[in-house]
Amino acid sequence: MTGPTRLAERFGTPSYLYDLDRVAAARDDLFATLPDGIEVFYAAKANPHPELLRELRSGGARGCRAEISSVGELYAVLQAGFPGAEILYTGPGKTTEELTEALTRGVRLFSTESPGDLARVGEAARALGLTADCLLRVNNATGAAATSIRMTGVPSQFGFDSETLPGLAAELREVPGTRIAGLHFFPLSNAKDEASLIAEFRHTIATAAALQQALGVTFRLVDIGGGFAAPYAVQGERPVYDELRDALAGTLDEHFPGWRSGAPRIACESGRYLVADSGTLLTSVVNVKDSRDTRYLVLDAGINTFGGMSGLGRILPVSVEPHESLGADGTPAHLAGPLCTPGDLLGRGVPLPGLAPGALLTVPNAGAYGPTASLLMFLGRPAPAEIVVRGDDLVSVSRIEHIRTYEHGQAL
Numbered sequence: 441m442t443g444p445t446r447l448a449e450r451f452g453t454p455s456y457l458y459d460l461d462r463v464a465a466a467r468d469d470l471f472a473t474l475p476d477g478i479e480v481f482y483a484a485k486a487n488p489h490p491e492l493l494r495e496l497r498s499g500g501a502r503g504c505r506a507e508i509s510s511v512g513e514l515y516a517v518l519q520a521g522f523p524g525a526e527i528l529y530t531g532p533g534k535t536t537e538e539l540t541e542a543l544t545r546g547v548r549l550f551s552t553e554s555p556g557d558l559a560r561v562g563e564a565a566r567a568l569g570l571t572a573d574c575l576l577r578v579n580n581a582t583g584a585a586a587t588s589i590r591m592t593g594v595p596s597q598f599g600f601d602s603e604t605l606p607g608l609a610a611e612l613r614e615v616p617g618t619r620i621a622g623l624h625f626f627p628l629s630n631a632k633d634e635a636s637l638i639a640e641f642r643h644t645i646a647t648a649a650a651l652q653q654a655l656g657v658t659f660r661l662v663d664i665g666g667g668f669a670a671p672y673a674v675q676g677e678r679p680v681y682d683e684l685r686d687a688l689a690g691t692l693d694e695h696f697p698g699w700r701s702g703a704p705r706i707a708c709e710s711g712r713y714l715v716a717d718s719g720t721l722l723t724s725v726v727n728v729k730d731s732r733d734t735r736y737l738v739l740d741a742g743i744n745t746f747g748g749m750s751g752l753g754r755i756l757p758v759s760v761e762p763h764e765s766l767g768a769d770g771t772p773a774h775l776a777g778p779l780c781t782p783g784d785l786l787g788r789g790v791p792l793p794g795l796a797p798g799a800l801l802t803v804p805n806a807g808a809y810g811p812t813a814s815l816l817m818f819l820g821r822p823a824p825a826e827i828v829v830r831g832d833d834l835v836s837v838s839r840i841e842h843i844r845t846y847e848h849g850q851a852l
């Protein structure tokens with residue numbers, strides 16, 4: 441029995457429930473949405489749970505590679521079976537120590553953000569007698585007109601400014617310990633619709649082709665980014681992209697005629713689309729409180745468990761599904777977590793039937809940006825249990841633990 445009520449009784453709340461069948465379905469859907477031969481890097485930051493990682497890698501030629509941005513993520517993906525050759529290391533603050541560790545563990549592909557970053561990758565590689573394949577991340581001066589979340593065209597810690605990149609070509613081609621493998625774009629997250637996604641990809645591909653000319657380098661890999669959307673903590677379905685496959689293939693044929701035979705390889709990236717709908721958050725009502733004209737439902741899950749990034753001032757439009765109703769008075773309630781900060785709110789004015797302490801609620805589409813994107817350590821509560829099922833079969837139950845380690849206890 442893997443229903444939420446049974447699992448909550450058995451393993452307690454707050455807890456996460458992930459279904460590997462849904463991870464596999466999302467992975468298969470994404471590959472089916474893309475032209476054959478396009479690679480997919482899974483952004484481990486969306487959810488680095490080992491069983492989810494393993495599921496995303498499986499699928500043979502239609503399995504994901506891994507995109508990571510820390511040594512912690514490096515160990516997670518290695519343990520899940522991704523060899524170094526399937527890993528892309530990205531991020532604006534790569535230190536020599538972590539680069540050395542990644543290279544030692546077999547990672548050869550790095551996204552670089554600036555001349556200084558490229559030089560540091562080269563130094564780390566050279567010290568080990570290696571050459572690192574480097575993508576130049578591009579902060580495009582322009583975007584497709586239609587898109588919503590704009591991450592490029594403005595000053596940023598991410599990427600080389602596209603307008604000045606060609607002028608750096610000679611310098612970048614000669615950085616010891618590195619070889620320019622191609623470009624990396626990530627202009628868009630959670631695209632509002634298919635038209636925006638296609639428009640942004642088209643724009644990215646045209647920019648990549650122009651930069652290949654300007655840089656005088658034959659690209660071996662172009663990572664055109666992502667933007668595949670998924671509902672987050674609200675009811676809804678992953679979008680279906682009917683037109684993307686043909687649109688992408690056509691645009692690639694136009695700008696990179698050799699791409700079908702891997703010259704260059706084309707990759708894209710995804711986090712939320714692949715894992716969001718595999719996850720459900722299970723939380724119990726601890727207390728019901730009326731204050732002035734507002735009802736508060738105090739839950740055992742707060743920003744330490746979910747949506748921690750909302751602790752930075754962004755309230756999610758969380759929706760919850762009650763699993764029992766004790767009289768339906770329909771009073772909208774603020775969903776508060778258990779933490780001693782007024783910022784611990786998961787939702788405002790959420791319509792709910794009358795609920796008593798002990799009632800179970802579930803938050804749908806919570807598989808991406810869950811525990812590891814939350815304020816896990818704040819207020820010292822245990823991390824939520826993470827329950828993994830495959831359909832009706834229980835696969836594992838685990839919990840992240842933080843342990844303080846002392847290095848110089850005696851010497852102090």
Ligand SMILES: *Cc1c(COP(=O)(O)O)cnc(C)c1O
Nearest residue numbers: 483486626629630709710711712
């Ligand atoms: C976060 C991130 C992703 C994943 O974004 P989603 O919106 O979850 O798909 C992919 N690529 C890069 C570079 C990222 O920083």
